[in-house]
Amino acid sequence: MIASKNLLDGKSLAKKIRGEVKEEILDIKKSKGITPGLTVIIVGEDPASQAYVSKKEKAAKKLGINSKIFRLPETTSEDHLLKLIHRLNNEQTVDGILVQLPLPDHIDKEKVIDAISPEKDVDGFHTINAGKMFLNKDTLLPCTPYGVLKLLESEDVSLEGKHVVVVGASDIVGKPMAMLALNQMATITICHIATKDLAYHTRQADIIIVAVGKVNLITEEMVKDGAVVVDVGINRLEDRLVGDVDFENVSKKASLITPVPGGVGPMTIAMLMYNTLLAMKERRG
Numbered sequence: 001m002i003a004s005k006n007l008l009d010g011k012s013l014a015k016k017i018r019g020e021v022k023e024e025i026l027d028i029k030k031s032k033g034i035t036p037g038l039t040v041i042i043v044g045e046d047p048a049s050q051a052y053v054s055k056k057e058k059a060a061k062k063l064g065i066n067s068k069i070f071r072l073p074e075t076t077s078e079d080h081l082l083k084l085i086h087r088l089n090n091e092q093t094v095d096g097i098l099v100q101l102p103l104p105d106h107i108d109k110e111k112v113i114d115a116i117s118p119e120k121d122v123d124g125f126h127t128i129n130a131g132k133m134f135l136n137k138d139t140l141l142p143c144t145p146y147g148v149l150k151l152l153e154s155e156d157v158s159l160e161g162k163h164v165v166v167v168g169a170s171d172i173v174g175k176p177m178a179m180l181a182l183n184q185m186a187t188i189t190i191c192h193i194a195t196k197d198l199a200y201h202t203r204q205a206d207i208i209i210v211a212v213g214k215v216n217l218i219t220e221e222m223v224k225d226g227a228v229v230v231d232v233g234i235n236r237l238e239d240r241l242v243g244d245v246d247f248e249n250v251s252k253k254a255s256l257i258t259p260v261p262g263g264v265g266p267m268t269i270a271m272l273m274y275n276t277l278l279a280m281k282e283r284r285g
């Protein structure tokens, strides 16, 4: 069904990137005797979050990254979480710290993210890293937007001078995505919940990047012929996973399109592995 020629295959690019990261980890292990360490903290029992975290652990183990997961109960206090982060900040063998989102309502997300040492912030969510990204300085970049860039790059889709329309303005995907595209010299439009005529904007796009979480938000008539369509949405139907794009119909018009699953999702994990290696090299390489 999705073996079409215009597919942006995140699954295979992610595999390639993980392979390269694995090689480099082996080399560094041989030459310097050090191994990257990734610590993931998850608070609460949400099944989807648990599944993502297991995926991250599995990927890390396969690449020779020492990974550790802290599974904390829903009732964990903010203070307890902050103390754990401080301890991990000071642990030499921990290169990356990731606090799985969302967090329970009684915990201040911003406070927790900014407690992570910026050099161990493999999500790229820390205020300092977000600021550096904004200023186009070298830093750890958010895994999903970074993965989207890599995916476009792998198909030689240049962003320079293109009109990139980002749908969704979240701190973790939409906003950094738009900023990275701007840094690549794209002309950017950010659409969000208060945008009046979404279709008007998406129809202008050379590249549409959607990260909202709404089934069939992007339909055929909203897309210009030959546009590149990147679907970051993940929606669970009873029997399957779908994105935010009406894939069946939009894929007939798009020159390139990501499937869900097998598009951006695997790239997020691959870039997390890449960031963990990078964080190690920067801090103790």
Ligand SMILES: Nc1nc(=O)c2c([nH]1)NC[C@@H]1CN(c3ccc(C(=O)N[C@@H](CCC(=O)O)C(=O)O)cc3)C=[N+]21
Residues within 6 Å of the ligand: 051, 052, 055, 098, 099, 100, 101, 102, 123, 143, 234, 241, 260, 261, 262, 263, 264, 265, 266, 268, 269
């Ligand atoms: N601090 C933090 N960092 C994150 O990076 C983060 C997070 N919190 N909270 C949740 C979201 C979601 N996320 C995904 C990762 C991989 C897939 C992925 O591998 N998806 C596969 C299939 C997944 C499946 O089958 O369930 C695919 O699209 O092909 C999806 C989603 C990372 N997130």
